[in-house]
Amino acid sequence: MDIRTKFLDFFKSKGHQVYASMPLTPDDPSLLFTNAGMVQFKDIFTGKIPAPAQKKATSAQLCIRAGGKHNDLENVGYTARHHTLFEMLGNFSFGDYFKKEAIAYAWEFVTQELGFSKDVLYVSVHEKDDEAFALWSAHIDPARIQKMGDKDNFWQMGDTGPCGPCSEIFVDQGAAHFHSEEDYFGGDGDRFLEIWNLVFMQYERSADGTLTPLPKPSIDTGMGLERVQALLEGKKSNFDSSIFMPLIEAVSALTHKPYVYESGASFRVIADHARSVAFLLAQGVNFDKEGRGYVLRRILRRALRHGYLLGLNQPFLYQITQKVCEQMGNAYPYLIEKKSIISEQCQAEESRFFETIEAGMEIFKKELSSLPANTPFSGDVAFKLYDTYGFPLDLTQDMLKDEKIDIDLERFHTCMQEQKSRAKASWRGSGDVSKNGDFSEILNEFGTNQFNGYEHSTYTSKVIALLDSSYQRVKTLSSEGFVIFDITPLYPESGGAIGDSGELYRAGEKVADVLDTKKYFGLNLSLISPLKPITQGDSLEIFVHFNRIETAKHHSATHLLHAVLRKKLGTHITQAGSLVEPTRLRFDFSHPKALTLEEITEIQEAVNAIIFKNIPASTECLPIAEAKAKGAMALFGEKYGDIVRVVNFDKESCELCGGIHVPSTGIIGNFYITKESGVSSGVRRIEAVCGQAGYAYSKDALDILSQTKALLKNQDIPLGIAKLKDQIKALKNQNSKNTSANTLQETQTIKDIKLIIQTIDTNDIKAIIDNAKNQYQKIAILLLHQDGDKISLACGVKNAPLNANDWIKGVAKILEGGGGGREDFATAGGKNPDNIPQALDFALDFARKKIQDSL
Template sequence: MSIDIRNKFLKFFKSKGHQIYESMPLVPDDASLLFTNAGMVQFKDIFTGKIPTPEIKRATSAQLCIRAGGKHNDLENVGYTARHHTLFEMLGNFSFGDYFKKDAISYAWEFVTKELGFSENVLYVTVHQDDDEAFSLWSEHIDPSRIKKMGDADNFWQMGDTGPCGPCSEIFVDQGDEFFHSEEDYFGGDGDRFLEIWNLVFMQYERSADGKLHPLPKPSIDTGMGLERVQALLEGKRNNFDSSIFMPLIQEVSKITNKTYVYENGASFRVIADHARAVAFLLAQGVNFDKEGRGYVLRRILRRAVRHGYLLGLNEPFLYLIVEKVCDQMGGHYQYLSQKKQIISEQCKNEEARFFETIESGMEMFKKELESLPKNTPFSGEIAFKLYDTYGFPLDLTQDMLREKKIEIDIEKFESCMQEQKKRAKASWKGSGDEVKNGDFLELINEFGSNKFNGYEHFHFTSKVLALLDENYKRVKELKNNGYILFETTPLYPESGGAIGDTGELYKDGNKIADILDTKKYFGLNISEIHPFGIIKVNEMLDIYVSSDRYEISKHHSATHLLHASLRKILGSHISQAGSLVQSTRLRFDFSHPKPLNSEEIQSIEEEVNRLIFKSIQTKTELLPIQEARSKGAMALFGEKYGDIVRVISFDEDSCEFCGGIHVQNTANIGGFYITKESGVSSGVRRIEAVCGKAGYEWGKNAIKTLEIAKETLKTQDVHLGILKLKEQIKELKEKNSKSNFLIDLEPIDQVEGVNIIIKKIQSGNIKEIIDNTKNTNEKVAIFLLQQEEQKISVACGVKNAPLKAGEWVKEVANILGGQGGGRDDFASGGGKNIDKIQEALDFAQYFARKKIKEPA
């Protein structure tokens, strides 16, 4: 039924002249947002004026949103309230300088009453206290007694302290007084009886820096209706989780845990059902588990769900099964869920397994601290940090566990521990919007529009200088120091799709006048960074020469397409691109895959790419309507913005992708392809590094040279056989060395409480093996060994059946030597550099051991 509401909404507004827009990615192309959190995000540039003359006037969408991090974070409330979710769908209709209040109100009323079938007797409306126009327009549809005027806090919307803003109007549904009896359950109160379902924002003002409101020349409409909330109301449910959207997932949790779901104590069921949806969509859209940023938020969501599963008695991965249910449930409309179901499930299961390895120990520590905690005392910040650092418990997960006990954490101490830890990855994130926020770019795009790119056909072109900017991105009439140049038409390709931006040279009257250092896109403008040798002026005609590196970049770029196709063929259709870098000397390709590649797989992938290269496939470039391109099977990247007409690059039936980049004319131009490295990037993401073209030739030449050196060194033409013989010789030497370790004089220098104390400086031998051998031949022993190699000192110690901690012992001695050390209670190691302190260190080692062993237990 939830699909019916979504489709009804989109179909209704399409009939009113609105263009349907697909849900934009949850990771937005906006540096100010962690996740897409509202339906208007994909139209933000229109509302803010970055796109002054939009091609469309009316739009509608069903937008997936996440509120689980950054400014908009509902995570801690999920499962404990009736309507908080990490992931939800926002239905919206938008007008960009077209219709305004009258039609927006009329459309809303018609859809709510006619399409959804809500009785007029349960509907109420609020408007801004000064918006008499909206009050009058609503009065044409609903009795004025059901319209309430509210202040700025409730009925005035603004994007920020400055910018577009305006009054809003909200539609409420009366759920009746049967279950709602609080003092706040009146229309306009804070109770749940009157539930808001739709907010209509009348964007009619611009707020300036001085706080004043100025009428916009073209007022716009921005609305939002929560699908989950409407679904529950239409089904007569007082709680979103009781609706047909969530109950199948809750029932699946009940089945897995063999426990009956009861609302009053069912928070864990609800958390798991909710979080499974967010995990499924984030993984499907290319977000991967990580230590920071969006990947860390994803990890927090999963671990919160796993912890609630643990509370229900689950001790092994289970969330992946709920995630599979989400894919089945929502894969009809969001088809990529069905297509990626297997890999999503696998990634989820692997991450769960990693957390389950530590959750038992972490929960044990948590319980012990809780049991010993005096009343009205905050939970230890140090323990909270250790749960985070050692056992992988995010801070808000510990807070969530303490919330049930109404206990706070000593946050100051927690933060202090965070600061003390060296090289701790900061919980920061980097957005993906334009990297330059200031400057005169908007002024340029308003004046000139997007400049033309003709680099597909040209490596050299003569063009007019439209504008110049200094290093602070401010417009200037002439440039004699480093800055930026905007051409009317340019053959220079901007950094995009993983490929670096073009470099080159500028000439005037046959003389070189500047180096082109880089090319990027700023707000739709193709702009190059330059280093002038003289003065460059606006309106001059200059000769642009693209660097020959372009040829090698194009080879590596086309190779990434062939690599992508080969990965899907060899490893499976679950493979999707997770990032890339294309340079003139190498390529890097990140892709979703749950485990490392073995040597056979790497060899097969390399052979498949070379097969396609040697097939001499002519590159086919097409400009197609986006739906036609998709129906043709062209692959698109999540997070990329595409227009109505897209550029499609094909290599026969082997590879077909959306792409705006520079490519070779024929795969044979790529030359040989070599994989140089395969590694992991993050959980569920692998990376292949490779070379081709000129760089491939150099790599092969160096590989042959290295092989010849190996033959000469090993004195054999069969390098493999030579290495095997060498390994056998090393093995024999190790065995001989190990035996010699027993011959070292390790007589105790002292015995305390039956413990043999051995302190010795040795010249050679494997310290670890010597200590292990000594522990095996002594019932009670504390052994400390020191080795000096030139200016470097190594120390290690072992303890068996003695009241002495090796880690503490070696740390104290290493400190005397001007170094550091540490380890387990039974074995530890360290080092230093103060060779003049060696005897002092050995004496202290004996003193420390005697002292600790003699101390009463």
């Protein structure tokens, strides 16, 4: 049974508007992830914006509970119902119907559409909600209705605001498998399983706790798809249903081990976490050291740890994510579109973690084996695993769960406090701009204001509302705050482009500077610094600053760059972020490896070739389905209406975009890539300039060339530099011969293999290593040089069972850098000097283990 479609079709037949699942990363600074179906309607329920014309809605919402207040991560795999990612089916009323209809809809759907027998259904209501009790009594035997207190049956969004009693529907799974003392209706056992929660939002709670009836009470419901699927299939655990078993079977095939429920927690963890990893990567979240990317990394690493327990010691999760894409691609087509990039990013992150997990597990096992009875696990070791080997604290706790051993958390947090510079590895929220204030009054009074900036850069408009710096409405503005015009040519920050700035005039006299323009709830708000008081109702002349055309050049160049990247590198390229300013652009995109110099040159030349063709831009507004059929690219997470604006540069680029662009590509003038770098695992960044900034960049480059020629006293710059390099190399070789013998100190000798690991003052580490390899028959040497925040390191191996490339990559990762090389020699760099002690510890542990294992 396709429960998702059945649910949406049922409520559509009852007059509800069907809403697509909103992104898992909400535009809400109070939430790390979308964790409930009502999140996309939160501003309506809180009254910040008016209810839509259609006051009944339904959705199947993807949710994640793996970070922040709503965090089920540690329970996943060990219970029958907890998941990091799940789907919540819901129906909502914004002041339309209330308890009677909500109860009737729920009863009809559960009994007639899903086919649950009335004999297995039970209901709970709030102990003071006699109205709900009476309404349910018309459908179900009152003996099957349980009254409960605030803890179980009262819902509130926060300490203040909308709230109300709720009613839950339960399914009796039978006494055959559930017969503990708590397996009664109302008890804490699992026999009676809650499947649907109906929230009756009928009060407003004030700061003193007073409940005031809302003039238009609303409905918010949530039904867990995974629970219902399992119940309809007669399964006692969600993981035994057709949603999870294909993934568990895929894990079983990889491990060559049968899945047994009683001992299969690791199978369940991997199946669950693969779903979260697949969806988060598909929706543009990238592995990172903080925020949502850090939670994604924690989820992946927890899955890998459980794979390690099953004998999987090389990347495997990426294969399970492919099963997720195939399984759920019909409902969420972007999984199929992003299937290859999900695999590439997942596999790359797994490879990085497996480089250090083995050494970390050895340290963990060693500490565990020497731990006296009834003694907590060392906080110092737990911190070392966290800080050096990338094991989050909850991962170590998870490994100790089966042993029933706690961690010395006080000592762990002391270590963490001592290393504040690395505490940023903990997630710190989304960092989104807060949207304070109540915009409902303005929207009800005026609706959204009109943007006419595509046609105008000056315009005389009426001030319809003013807000102070805390977004509170005022009649007159004399200090910094926001102005809202009925019609405005000022473009708001959107799609990566910064908002317009400008000036305001009244009767020819300048009265304010426009500092920025933003868009909240469909309203264009311009941040102004008044020179004279501005009053609601004023008629002002708006002048958009000239830098808009330079922003437009960079915006159009970003579109061309995106198109060229897809042509040159592949259609797996998708935008992962952008910034467009008058003087530069920044474009983040999904790609598994750094671009070569040849690729960068090709891309730059291809963008310039399009510019030089002077291709006219065309814009048209189309139904979104028609726009996509024409090949227009849409960005995941962007909010598009039924009618969208398509920006097209002939056959070169076609995207959905509401931004300001040049009328033809020739106006861009030029395009120079100034930098290519990595942002996070599987995400690259290109920074570039064009227009006036491009001219300044090229002029600076020519000036530097002229100065270089003058310094070299040679018109052939490459030849002059080559001669200087030869001279420097000769001097370095001479210097290293004089210093290396006195510089190196043997760390350890293992079976006549000299092991040398140390920091060194001179930067000529390659020559010193070469000399050391000439001096000893068997040697493994790693040297590190620090110059400010810059770290250089190199390692060499001669007649020793150690791979220099693997060795240095593990060390460089701890230093937040990278590198590599041959089996006998490799170099790398780093950028976190605070991690040098941990990096040297790792280097020693890694080398010792490899050498000793070979003996």
